[in-house]
Amino acid sequence: xxxxxxxxxxxxxxxxxxxxxxxxxxxxxxxxxxxxxxxxxxxxxxxxxxxxxxxxxxxxxxxxxxxxxxxxxxxxxxxxxxxxxxxxxxxxxxxxxxxxxxxxxxxxxxxx
Numbered sequence: 278x279x280x281x282x283x284x285x286x287x288x289x290x291x292x293x294x295x296x297x298x299x300x301x302x303x304x305x306x307x308x309x310x311x312x313x314x315x316x317x318x319x320x321x322x323x324x325x326x327x328x329x330x331x332x333x334x335x336x337x338x339x340x341x342x343x344x345x346x347x348x349x350x351x352x353x354x355x356x357x358x359x360x361x362x363x364x365x366x367x368x369x370x371x372x373x374x375x376x377x378x379x380x381x382x383x384x385x386x387x388x389x
Contacts, residue, residue: 286328290321294344306352314344316369339368339377346380360384 280298287293296312316322318340327333343366348358367378 286322292316292322308348308350310346310348312346316340316342335371337372339370342367342369
């Protein structure tokens with residue numbers, strides 16, 4: 278996976294996630310995805326002047342997050358990802374460099 282992950286901190290302490298990535302499988306299939314959402318730590322994110330200090334160390338905690346993602350692929354066997362939006366919830370641990378999410382398609386299931 279390659280891409281860019283922006284985190285914008287709002288005045289109210291909520292972190293706004295803006296992620297754009299491209300993944301390529303060993304078989305050469307490519308999927309691009311775009312995700313947005315919010316990091317909502319209890320008590321808010323640390324103030325920018327604190328985070329910007331060279332001596333700042335992130336506390337060891339899992340920050341709750343939630344959001345949405347869209348994906349695109351030209352691979353015929355992956356075309357279903359082009360027609361839905363995915364919702365996700367999870368956590369982000371900056372000290373470990375780990376993000377854990379659980380997502381699912383938000384498309385309605387059509388019957389009949």
